[in-house]
Amino acid sequence: MQITLQNFTKTFDDVTVIEDMNLTVKDGEMLALLGPSGCGKSTTLFAICGIHRVNGGKILFGDRDVSDLPSQKRNVGVVFQSYALYPHMNAYENIAFPLKVRKDKPADIKRQVHEIAKLTHIEELLERKPGQLSGGQQQRVALARALVRKPDILLLDEPLANLDAKLRLEMRAEIRRIQLETGITAILVTHDQVEAMSMCDRIALMHDGKIVQLDKPSEMYNNPANKFVADFLGNPPITFLDAKHQGDLLVLPNGHEIKNPKLAASIQSLQVGIRPECFGPQFGTGIKGVVKFIEKQGREELFDIELTDGSQLRSIQPSGADLSIGDDVDWGLSLDDLLLFDLQGERL
Amino acid sequence: MSHNFRHWPIIVILSIVSLPLIIMFAFQIIDTFTTHPIDSMIPDRITFEQFSFLWDEAETGRANIWKVTLNTFIFATTTAVVVCSVSMTTAYALSRLNFPFRRFFLGGLIILHAFPTVTLIIAIFLILQIIGLYDTLLGVIMVKAALELPFGIWIMKGFYDNVPWEIEMAGVQDGASRFTVWWKLVLPQVQPGIFALMIFSFLSGWSEFLLPQVLAPGNDAQVLSTYLTALIADDTKIDFALFKAVGMFYAIPVIAIYLIFQNKLMNIYGGGTKG
Numbered sequence: 184m185q186i187t188l189q190n191f192t193k194t195f196d197d198v199t200v201i202e203d204m205n206l207t208v209k210d211g212e213m214l215a216l217l218g219p220s221g222c223g224k225s226t227t228l229f230a231i232c233g234i235h236r237v238n239g240g241k242i243l244f245g246d247r248d249v250s251d252l253p254s255q256k257r258n259v260g261v262v263f264q265s266y267a268l269y270p271h272m273n274a275y276e277n278i279a280f281p282l283k284v285r286k287d288k289p290a291d292i293k294r295q296v297h298e299i300a301k302l303t304h305i306e307e308l309l310e311r312k313p314g315q316l317s318g319g320q321q322q323r324v325a326l327a328r329a330l331v332r333k334p335d336i337l338l339l340d341e342p343l344a345n346l347d348a349k350l351r352l353e354m355r356a357e358i359r360r361i362q363l364e365t366g367i368t369a370i371l372v373t374h375d376q377v378e379a380m381s382m383c384d385r386i387a388l389m390h391d392g393k394i395v396q397l398d399k400p401s402e403m404y405n406n407p408a409n410k411f412v413a414d415f416l417g418n419p420p421i422t423f424l425d426a427k428h429q430g431d432l433l434v435l436p437n438g439h440e441i442k443n444p445k446l447a448a449s450i451q452s453l454q455v456g457i458r459p460e461c462f463g464p465q466f467g468t469g470i471k472g473v474v475k476f477i478e479k480q481g482r483e484e485l486f487d488i489e490l491t492d493g494s495q496l497r498s499i500q501p502s503g504a505d506l507s508i509g510d511d512v513d514w515g516l517s518l519d520d521l522l523l524f525d526l527q528g529e530r531l
Numbered sequence: 532m533s534h535n536f537r538h539w540p541i542i543v544i545l546s547i548v549s550l551p552l553i554i555m556f557a558f559q560i561i562d563t564f565t566t567h568p569i570d571s572m573i574p575d576r577i578t579f580e581q582f583s584f585l586w587d588e589a590e591t592g593r594a595n596i597w598k599v600t601l602n603t604f605i606f607a608t609t610t611a612v613v614v615c616s617v618s619m620t621t622a623y624a625l626s627r628l629n630f631p632f633r634r635f636f637l638g639g640l641i642i643l644h645a646f647p648t649v650t651l652i653i654a655i656f657l658i659l660q661i662i663g664l665y666d667t668l669l670g671v672i673m674v675k676a677a678l679e680l681p682f683g684i685w686i687m688k689g690f691y692d693n694v695p696w697e698i699e700m701a702g703v704q705d706g707a708s709r710f711t712v713w714w715k716l717v718l719p720q721v722q723p724g725i726f727a728l729m730i731f732s733f734l735s736g737w738s739e740f741l742l743p744q745v746l747a748p749g750n751d752a753q754v755l756s757t758y759l760t761a762l763i764a765d766d767t768k769i770d771f772a773l774f775k776a777v778g779m780f781y782a783i784p785v786i787a788i789y790l791i792f793q794n795k796l797m798n799i800y801g802g803g804t805k806g
């Protein structure tokens with residue numbers, strides 16, 4: 184079911200956390216709400232499921248205005264960051280709870296719980312209490328409980344934050360599989376860009392209560408709307424250099440000149456964003472510097488290079504480069520992939 | 532081995548310090564089941580005579596022991612039930628609901644909890660007389676429950692505060708009403724608290740002396756603690772053997788409750804919401 188936020192505004196006492204937010208989540212889509220801590224992701228999510236009241240604007244499910252409906256009547260499934268399983272009930276009772284509240288017939292409840300348990304691969308765990316389940320298993324139970332009523336919408340608040348790295352990888356794929364199999368419209372809140380990029384159809388990147396860009400993951404990475412987006416996406420992160428625009432040359436702080444930058448003549452000063460994968464020996468030469476730090480990541484190695492003028496660039500390369508700290512390098516840039524921003528941080 | 536060695540000085544010191552207590556308890560028990568010659572402390576004969584008050588006809592002017600025990604039981608149980616049910620609901624409201632003057636109520640609760648209630652006794656006495664509940668069990672129960680409430684509510688609020696918000700949010704999302712959420716999801720999490728409060732307010736009611744003494748001095752509403760003082764109040768013929776036996780009888784339920792529930796009581800803080 185399509186979700187629409189129209190001029191959604193949320194204030195706590197006199198602090199406005201979200202102002203005039205507009206967002207449409209398409210039917211059957213999985214959308215990521217991505218952003219740094221405290222930017223209002225959870226607040227948005229809680230407004231959609233009805234825990235928070237909106238202070239302005241509307242929330243529509245399909246064509247239906249639900250802004251004033253209580254949570255119980257919205258038919259939204261939510262998975263909380265802490266899973267919020269009911270500790271005194273076993274997995275079966277947890278999953279059956281929404282159906283019992285709805286007063287389904289016992290036989291129906293049994294059938295539906297087993298169906299959803301099969302989908303989430305927890306059939307053998309139904310007798311266990313939450314305390315006897317691992318993090319990943321609790322997560323599956325929480326997911327099953329959120330889905331068992333066949334909700335119109337599934338909301339996930341940082342569902343993977345409490346899992347270890349390997350489980351996170353596994354559950355990422357699992358959640359996406361279940362979402363695709365059920366075809367449910369889902370919103371995933373996360374501050375982990377990898378999660379957002381790998382699990383979702385589109386990403387809404389939030390900053391200070393506003394959506395700064397709404398795009399497909401690859402578009403957002405390759406075509407960030409502003410410096411904040413470029414900085415937020417990408418790991419290891421992008422580095423920025425101050426540059427001057429002189430004639431039809433772009434001059435970097437170390438004196439390196441880039442021809443034909445296709446910029447309006449009025450722009451004098453700007454910033455160049457260089458992702459680590461766009462700087463290295465494979466792009467020729469011209470930028471001299473000293474290796475300041477090497478971080479070995481197994482398959483890849485990350486280099487911090489200090490240029491002759493003191494500014495820093497980062498480079499990521501396949502392992503095996505025979506370099507150590509203090510070595511001089513002379514590398515080049517992938518000119519097509521440079522991202523240019525004005526001094527206010529807007530993309531040029 | 533060396534592990535135990537390091538502990539023995541502590542054990543010895545603790546034993547010496549607690550010796551007077553142990554002797555007191557031992558003496559109380561031995562003394563009620565034995566007789567000894569007037570000039571000696573060493574028992575010479577085992578007897579159950581001193582417990583004859585349990586089956587003999589009560590002396591004139593003195594209440595029947597079983598009637599008094601029943602009174603005490605009713606007093607303690609009713610107090611416990613009232614305290615628990617009111618604390619259960621009030622504490623939830625104070626912990627979770629947003630209503631006007633919430634801070635005022637919270638503050639008031641702490642003050643009432645710390646307030647020396649003895650100072651109120653004359654006012655309470657007058658009020659009970661006016662509304663006609665003076666010298667009735669109901670009157671004392673109401674007063675006792677009211678005075679226990681601040682403590683009960685405060686304890687229960689602590690338990691509610693430890694229940695994660697998410698559990699309630701999840702319940703509401705699952706379609707349950709606020710009441711169902713409280714009854715089916717939150718209450719089971721604070722069950723250890725309710726249990727502890729039940730036991731403690733029962734025991735507090737069981738051992739209450741001042742309120743029944745002042746507010747219900749007559750024979751009809753007498754409880755064991757006042758019965759016990761009545762025994763030695765009459766100083767023409769103090770029967771210490773009887774006094775000790777009744778004291779023993781009075782203490783047995785308390786000891787029994789602690790023995791039966793000690794594991795559960797000790798686990799209360801560990802067992803909280805782990806399920």
Ligand SMILES: Nc1ncnc2c1ncn2[C@@H]1O[C@H](COP(=O)(O)OP(=O)(O)OP(=O)(O)O)[C@@H](O)[C@H]1O
Pocket residue numbers: 195200218219220221222223224225226227374
């Ligand atoms: N109940 C509340 N009362 C007052 N302020 C609140 C309340 N809930 C959230 N806020 C504020 O609103 C802002 C957004 O909070 P929110 O929980 O939505 O952040 P978030 O994006 O989910 O962050 P995180 O990634 O840390 O969970 C924060 O500055 C927070 O302090």
Ligand SMILES: [Mg+2]
Pocket residue numbers: 224225226
């Ligand atoms: Mg959050």
